[in-house]
Amino acid sequence: MKFGQKLKKVRESMKLSQDDLASSLNTTQKTISNWESDKGLPTLTQFACIEEILQVDILSWFEEIGVVFKQAASKRENSDLTNHNVHKLIEQYEKRIVEKDICIDEQKEIIKALIEKLNLRN
Numbered sequence: 001m002k003f004g005q006k007l008k009k010v011r012e013s014m015k016l017s018q019d020d021l022a023s024s025l026n027t028t029q030k031t032i033s034n035w036e037s038d039k040g041l042p043t044l045t046q047f048a049c050i051e052e053i054l055q056v057d058i059l060s061w062f063e064e065i066g067v068v069f070k071q072a073a074s075k076r077e078n079s080d081l082t083n084h085n086v087h088k089l090i091e092q093y094e095k096r097i098v099e100k101d102i103c104i105d106e107q108k109e110i111i112k113a114l115i116e117k118l119n120l121r122n
Contacts, residue, residue, distance in 0.1 A: 004038040006061050010054045011036075024053050040099060041092065 001009075011021055011032075018032040025032075025046055034040045042050060051058050062068070067089055 001064070002038050003041065003061055004036040007032075007050070007054075008036040010056055014054060016054075021050075021053065025049050041096065 011018070018029045018036070022029045022032045025042075027046070031040070035042060047058050050056070065088055
């Protein structure tokens with residue numbers, strides 16, 4: 001089960017609407033909808049807040065796709081991501097960067113159209 005499906009399932013089991021969760025996370029209902037349809041992912045800070053609000057262990061959700069986080073065994077070691085599926089995490093970040101670029105381009109087009117519309121009125 002993908003992240004979005006799990007998020008939706010837990011949210012609904014707690015009888016929370018997308019608006020309720022969005023409000024708790026200081027974001028929009030559309031953002032929650034995008035997460036639940038796997039069109040984006042929360043930030044690390046938002047992950048932590050989701051865990052607290054929904055009382056879930058989100059890190060365990062990533063184990064199904066092979067991304068495992070482990071606790072350091074001693075003070076010398078840092079917590080690290082196992083290497084066998086780091087490429088999946090990198091792919092997710094690269095996808096988010098492409099999505100960001102698309103959003104920026106769309107916003108530029110909207111701004112351009114608004115400026116043209118304003119110029120036509122004057």
